[in-house]
Amino acid sequence: MNVMTQRPNVLAPDLEDLVNEHETSVFEVRDLTASYGATPAIENVSLDIFDKKITAVIGPSGCGKSTFIRCFNRMNDLVAGAHVGGKIFYRGEDLYAEDVDAVEVRRRIGMVFQQPNPFPKSIYDNVAFGLRVNRMTDHLDDRVEKALQDAALWDEVKRKIKDPASALSGGQQQRLCIARALATNPDVLLMDEPCSALDPIATTKIEDLMHELKADYTIVIVTHNMQQAARVSDLTAFFSVEGSAETDRSPRGVLVEYDTTEQIFTAPNDRRTEDYITGRFG
Amino acid sequence: MQATATRTGLRSQRKRPVQRLVRVALFLCAGLSVMVTGGIIYALAADTISFFKDVEPASFFLSADWAPQSGDFGVLELVFGTAIISLGAMLVAGPLGVATAIYLSEYANPRVRKVIKPILEVLAGVPTVVFGYFALNFVTPSLLRAVYPGCGIFNWASAAIVVGLFILPTVASLSEDAMRSVPTSLRHGAYGLGASKLRVSARVVAPAALSGIVAAIILGMSRAVGETMAVAIAAGATPQIAVNPCESIQTMTAYIVQVAGGEASTGSIQYGSIFALGSTLFLITLALNYVSIRFVKRFREAY
Ligand SMILES: Nc1ncnc2c1ncn2[C@@H]1O[C@H](COP(=O)(O)OP(=O)(O)OP(=O)(O)O)[C@@H](O)[C@H]1O
Numbered sequence: 001m002n003v004m005t006q007r008p009n010v011l012a013p014d015l016e017d018l019v020n021e022h023e024t025s026v027f028e029v030r031d032l033t034a035s036y037g038a039t040p041a042i043e044n045v046s047l048d049i050f051d052k053k054i055t056a057v058i059g060p061s062g063c064g065k066s067t068f069i070r071c072f073n074r075m076n077d078l079v080a081g082a083h084v085g086g087k088i089f090y091r092g093e094d095l096y097a098e099d100v101d102a103v104e105v106r107r108r109i110g111m112v113f114q115q116p117n118p119f120p121k122s123i124y125d126n127v128a129f130g131l132r133v134n135r136m137t138d139h140l141d142d143r144v145e146k147a148l149q150d151a152a153l154w155d156e157v158k159r160k161i162k163d164p165a166s167a168l169s170g171g172q173q174q175r176l177c178i179a180r181a182l183a184t185n186p187d188v189l190l191m192d193e194p195c196s197a198l199d200p201i202a203t204t205k206i207e208d209l210m211h212e213l214k215a216d217y218t219i220v221i222v223t224h225n226m227q228q229a230a231r232v233s234d235l236t237a238f239f240s241v242e243g244s245a246e247t248d249r250s251p252r253g254v255l256v257e258y259d260t261t262e263q264i265f266t267a268p269n270d271r272r273t274e275d276y277i278t279g280r281f282g
Numbered sequence: 283m284q285a286t287a288t289r290t291g292l293r294s295q296r297k298r299p300v301q302r303l304v305r306v307a308l309f310l311c312a313g314l315s316v317m318v319t320g321g322i323i324y325a326l327a328a329d330t331i332s333f334f335k336d337v338e339p340a341s342f343f344l345s346a347d348w349a350p351q352s353g354d355f356g357v358l359e360l361v362f363g364t365a366i367i368s369l370g371a372m373l374v375a376g377p378l379g380v381a382t383a384i385y386l387s388e389y390a391n392p393r394v395r396k397v398i399k400p401i402l403e404v405l406a407g408v409p410t411v412v413f414g415y416f417a418l419n420f421v422t423p424s425l426l427r428a429v430y431p432g433c434g435i436f437n438w439a440s441a442a443i444v445v446g447l448f449i450l451p452t453v454a455s456l457s458e459d460a461m462r463s464v465p466t467s468l469r470h471g472a473y474g475l476g477a478s479k480l481r482v483s484a485r486v487v488a489p490a491a492l493s494g495i496v497a498a499i500i501l502g503m504s505r506a507v508g509e510t511m512a513v514a515i516a517a518g519a520t521p522q523i524a525v526n527p528c529e530s531i532q533t534m535t536a537y538i539v540q541v542a543g544g545e546a547s548t549g550s551i552q553y554g555s556i557f558a559l560g561s562t563l564f565l566i567t568l569a570l571n572y573v574s575i576r577f578v579k580r581f582r583e584a585y
């Protein structure tokens with residue numbers, strides 16, 4: 001695939017294999033740059049996100065992981081002063097083309113946030129919200145139940161489905177947010193540190209869930225937790241911060257290495273990746 | 283217990299005097315407003331009770347014929363005036379105020395908001411007499427008479443409209459505060475599901491801010507209930523149950539001002555009637571607050 005030749009610095013043998021197996025790219029990211037006002041956050045990121053795979057994004061705090069995945073559903077449009085340059089193709093279509101409606105983009109590309117953010121409505125209405133937005137209101141009850149089952153929450157809430165979502169525990173709230181995102185059958189699920197507010201048990205539940213979801217969804221997950229990335233993902237992108245006060249360029253996030261998770265965690269090509277995953281990062 | 287505490291030094295030997303002083307001072311401040319309220323109730327109650335020695339409560343509350351000169355104190359005519367002005371004003375200020383708040387909080391960019399908010403606040407500072415003359419000189423002749431040429435110069439429609447405009451800034455500004463304090467994460471959650479801005483505003487932000495919005499509307503409404511000058515100027519002084527918006531009415535406060543302005547001598551029944559009216563107003567406002575609290579409890583989406 002010729003797209004690989006456009007980013008020689010992230011070309012990795014295992015990825016070549018993946019691509020040669022005719023994996024389809026859901027996203028093709030090319031020279032993506034994002035900034036807040038005059039401050040760059042990420043620069044010249046190029047990679048492909050593959051269909052029905054879990055891609056983990058790891059890297060030190062502030063390297064632009066959140067900024068990066070918010071580019072995929074145009075969430076950065078909502079941040080005052082945020083600017084995105086370069087290209088992202090979603091199944092061949094330029095996401096940032098003039099006539100692309102960000103609202104339509106977000107209907108296909110769901111997102112789960114770092115902090116559980118259920119609406120102050122009932123459990124049922126939380127899940128039904130996206131369905132109503134997308135006018136998928138036929139068999140609403142069934143769809144809500146299905147989504148809650150998919151998110152491994154149904155058994156815990158089926159008897160209190162009309163109760164306020166705020167009465168759930170943090171882990172349940174996060175699974176509710178996942179159910180909410182799944183209800184509308186998105187093509188892609190973006191998850192920004194979905195477990196950072198959760199205890200190990202709730203985290204395990206969500207990780208198990210991701211394994212099941214992989215059959216139907218393409219998932220991009222940001223995580224601070226190296227073990228988690230190793231456990232759940234097929235591919236891993238390592239971001240780091242480059243440039244600093246000393247080099248008179250303001251620091252910005254760059255993609256250091258992108259490869260299969262196995263490769264990244266066993267034999268990374270880049271010294272910086274190795275330092276980071278072995279905990280020697282400064 | 284005691285021994286352990288002393289050994290670890292966790293328990294101080296004496297209550298801290300400054301803490302105590304602060305506590306007492308704060309209690310007195312809180313107590314003051316309770317005492318003022320109590321004083322007002324007492325002052326109202328005394329004169330109200332003596333009024334009801336002369337006038338049957340039933341003929342006061344249940345009859346609709348307010349003609350003090352001939353000894354008729356059927357308060358319903360004045361209650362109607364107050365109610366129709368408040369409801370009419372609410373009909374103007376509620377939707378307009380909430381729409382303005384949604385615009386300012388969700389749609390307007392910061393620069394636009396910086397211009398519009400002070401203008402709203404200026405509107406809130408305009409003396410109410412000015413609103414009265416605005417009704418007489420503009421709303422009735424230019425708006426109402428354009429629709430219905432036979433409209434009386436004193437009419438409750440124009441009064442309700444200008445009182446609505448007068449409370450609009452209160453409703454808009456407080457509602458906007460309530461909506462802006464809704465966490466951004468909720469908006470992002472909704473946008474992330476592909477919701478349009480209108481849906482996010484109407485289905486997520488506004489319901490989450492409902493208690494604040496209702497509080498804003500109730501506050502606006504109680505200002506409308508108490509509003510006197512604009513109504514007296516625009517709606518005239520005819521106590522009657524006038525379903526026709528082009529007719530004149532009189533509100534409870536307008537009558538109180540009229541009597542307090544010197545028509546009745548202290549101790550007369552007419553003089554007593556204004557205290558009975560005051561008490562009635564007080565009860566109406568209380569009921570309004572109670573209903574709104576119940577409403578908020580029932581429909582609030584607490585985040
Ligand atoms: N809304 C914003 N306005 C201005 N600057 C921002 C904004 N969001 C992020 N940034 C800046 O962009 C850079 C990247 O931030 P981002 O949140 O993407 O990092 P991150 O890798 O997700 O960090 P963390 O792991 O701590 O979540 C940081 O320097 C941050 O200060």
Ligand SMILES: [Mg+2]
Nearest residue numbers: 065066067192
């Ligand atoms: Mg982040």
